[in-house]
Amino acid sequence: MKFSCNQQILSKALNTVSKAVSSRTTIPILKGILLEASSDGNLKLAASDLDLSIEKTVAVNVLEEGSIVVSAKLFIDIIRKLPNEEVEVEESEGSVTIRCLASEFTIVGQPADEFPNIGEIKEETGIRIDKEILKEMIRRTSYAASIEEAKGIIVGVLLEMDEEGMTMVALDGFRMAVTRESMENAQKMKIIIAARILNEVNRVFSEDENIKEVDMIIDEKKAVFLMEGARIVLRIMEGEFVKYKDILPKEYQSRLKVNRGEMIDCLERASLLAKEGKNNLVKLSIVRDKILISSRSEEGNVKEELFVEKEGNDLEIGFNAKYLLDALKVIDDEEVVMEFNTNVSPCLIKPLEGNRWYEYLILPVRISPKAF
Amino acid sequence: MKFSCNQQILSKALNTVSKAVSSRTTIPILKGILLEASSDGNLKLAASDLDLSIEKTVAVNVLEEGSIVVSAKLFIDIIRKLPNEEVEVEESEGSVTIRCLASEFTIVGQPADEFPNIGEIKEETGIRIDKEILKEMIRRTSYAASIEEAKGIIVGVLLEMDEEGMTMVALDGFRMAVTRESMENAQKMKIIIAARILNEVNRVFSEDENIKEVDMIIDEKKAVFLMEGARIVLRIMEGEFVKYKDILPKEYQSRLKVNRGEMIDCLERASLLAKEGKNNLVKLSIVRDKILISSRSEEGNVKEELFVEKEGNDLEIGFNAKYLLDALKVIDDEEVVMEFNTNVSPCLIKPLEGNRWYEYLILPVRISPKAF
Structure with a gap:
């Protein structure tokens, strides 16, 4: 294998695939x-941690086919540190030599067949989606998924599509994020x-x-996102997702x-x-036309x-401020609606109106009378 | 104690003194x-970790004297998170209340007499110094001091003044940085x-x-830097500094x-x-009119x-690339002079000419024939 190409082009492509390099393997x-x-x-550059x-x-100047x-880490660091000039990469007897002006690196390689x-995919149930919408939907939900691997399916985000559009849902037992966008050519599916x-996919989308x-x-076990010049393959998680519609409150008292x-400002200060x-x-x-937010610790x-x-109604209710803040921060609207029932039932944050549709559910924390 | 002032002014002053707050105490x-x-x-705002x-x-609106x-951490975070409006701070029975628009914090205080x-100082041997020069001299030397507290005096930087100017010296046993600037009104002293x-002082200077x-x-035990509105007191280390002049080579072979x-670019790539x-x-x-820089590891x-x-002469010599890079990076000149003697004697980096005067000494590393 031997090819040459501009350092910037190679460095940018490496940056994209690097997001699938396993850090812990x-x-x-x-x-x-x-x-x-x-x-x-x-x-073709490729990286995989098996899940992603x-x-x-x-396009490069290929002088000799091969892989x-x-x-x-080493290859990316080397290419990044080279000047913005033509870089030549040559494989020979399992080693790779990188040349650029007066720099020459030789690093060990591993056989491509390992x-x-x-994986190829039967490209059947494809659907074209606006990249920005997909990116936004991921941003508006993924933060709410559990980060504890042991929690099983709730480390995942549900992507559910019907004929009119797509819904994404994530939850971790303390809060839930639901967002929906209408889409043309949508097809029934659920992964x-x-x-x-x-x-990681969103980081690639942002590039x-x-x-x-x-x-x-x-596919049965994989989802593929195809973009110009790039293919992203994601492992689909097995299992049943929580029936999220049953959790969403149907009415409100406040x-x-x-x-x-x-x-956000008030909650951040109170969090201190x-x-x-x-x-x-x-x-x-919640008293008359005000929310009084209070907190206390040993320090004050x-x-x-x-x-x-x-x-x-008026209401007194306790929350983990972080959960309220996480939800409020992924919203772009200037104003939002907050709905409450009792001080032991969840709060729902949703838009005033408009096409952008989201619902954030946050469970309250029971407050002991002593705490305030 | 009670005063009010603009949030930005208070926040900026806190930022300055925070640099002396002890993190490990x-x-x-x-x-x-x-x-x-x-x-x-x-x-007056003050912080101290005893060494600094x-x-x-x-200037604020003082409504009631006191301290x-x-x-x-808490006070700085609170002030930083408040809006750019008038902030009122009031002490009452050992607690401090902070008010700004509809925010009210009460935090516990500690008695000022603790x-x-x-420390007051007999303000005698003062000398006026250009702040930028002082800042530059610290930047050009302090990186070379030892970071191991157990190494004693070499965690310090020598500030030596004679009638013509000031010299700063730092070393850690592997390299040494010496810089000198001429100054008017200089006085003989050595701390x-x-x-x-x-x-930390340089961070204050940068503000x-x-x-x-x-x-x-x-003073005998302290140095004081006085600036408009600020006073920085530094503990002087006790002990004799290394006789740095004896270490500087007097001649060169190359x-x-x-x-x-x-x-820098070549060394950074070789470091990979x-x-x-x-x-x-x-x-x-060093061969004819070239330096060939090489390195190897298991990876290539x-x-x-x-x-x-x-x-x-031509010469073959090994170095810890980091020590060369550290020195080259604090220099601003486009070109530098490097002087060598043998492959077991130090390299000296110095300016081509000009007023800005520095000397960086770096000890070589013995290279075994097997390593390359």
Whole structure:
């Protein structure tokens, strides 16, 4: 294998595939990046941690076909540190030599046939999706998934599609995020993908603003996102997702219209004194047209006041401030609606109106009378 | 104690004194910031870790004289999170209440008389120094001091003044940095201050570009830097510094004129394969009008070539690339001179010419024939 190409182009392509390089693996080949130069003038770069695989194809000057696996970290560091000039990469007897101006590196390679097969897919149930919408939906939900691997299916995000659009749902037992977008050409399907993987995918989506669309193809065990020059393969999680519709409250006793930015500021300040026991406990006292937010710890106490538009009952309810903040921070709207029932039932945050549709459910924390 | 002032002004002053707050102490009062409001309309803020103390004075609206110590971390976080509006701070029965618009915090305080006395000084041997020069000299030397507290005096930087100017010296047994600037009104003196402290002082120096000058006052045990509105007190280390002049080589066998930026790039790339055993070993082969830089590890090897202007002998010599890089990176000149004697004697990096005067000495690493 031998090819040459501009350093910037190679470095950018490596940056994309690097997101699938396993950081924790003990299997040496998974710490590598596959380089595959074809006679059609294309260099394919690929990395995989088995759950997520990314393939990127760039046009290069192929001098000799072939393939090899190189250490991801070392190869990426070398290419990144080279000047913005033509770089030549040559495989010979299992070693890879990288030349650029007066620099010459030789690093050990691993045979390409040991690299995991990312897998072909029967490209049938594809659907074209606006990349920005997909990215937004992931951003608005994935944060709410559980980060404890032992929790099983709830480390995943549900992607559920019907004829009118797609819904994504994530939850961790304390809060739930639901978002929905209408889509043309949508097809009935339902898959679960680990939130960790979707976050990496979102980083790839953020790289090239010129790419506007993604083709999503679903297989039995894999989902594939196809973009110009790149293919992302994601493992589908097995199991049944929580019946999220049953959890969403159907009615409310109190309904507030809240300025989102002000609410974030008040909660962040209140959090400064809510670190104790690490549960970030804040009390919301909804009285007339105000929310009083308070918190206390051994170090002191804090009171915040926020004017709101209220409909319904007064209420006193405790929350982990972090869960409220996480939800409020992924919303872009200036104002949101917060709905409450009792002080032991969840709070629902949703939009005032409009096409962008989301529902954030947050469970309250029981407050002992002594705590405030 | 009661005062009010703009949030930004208070936050900025806190940022300055925070650099002297001890991060590792078990003494609660040293985790605090002293607030002292006087009838003359000044608020004095102070922090101290006993080695370094910083006092800042700002004009505020004093409603009631008094003083109290508050938790540095909590008070700074609270003030930082408040909006850019008038903030009122009031002490009452050992607690401190902070009010701003609809926010109200109450935090516990500690008695001001428990705060360490930063100490008055007999202001005699003062000298006015250009702040930028002082900052530059610290930057050009402090990195070379030892970071191992157990190494004693070499964790410090020597500040030596004679009638013509000031010299700063730092070393750690593997390299040495010497820099000198001529100064008017200089006076004979010699002190050693911990590099860690000087680095904090440099962060304070960087904060306000409008302040051009610093008055340095030396006491028996303390050095004081006086600036507009701020006083920095530094503990002077006891002991004799290494006789650095004896270490500086008087002659050379090889003398190179090197492009600093190119040398940095080559060394950084060579370092990628020099991590083994963490000693960053690179070999410099000075042959005719070139330096060949090479390195190898289990993962591969690298060769770099750099054209230089040479005077004297060819030479093959090994270095810890980090030590060369550290020195080259604090220099601003486009080109530098590197002087060598044998492959077991130190390399000296110095300027081509000009007023800015520095000498960086780096000990070589013995290279076994097997390593390359």
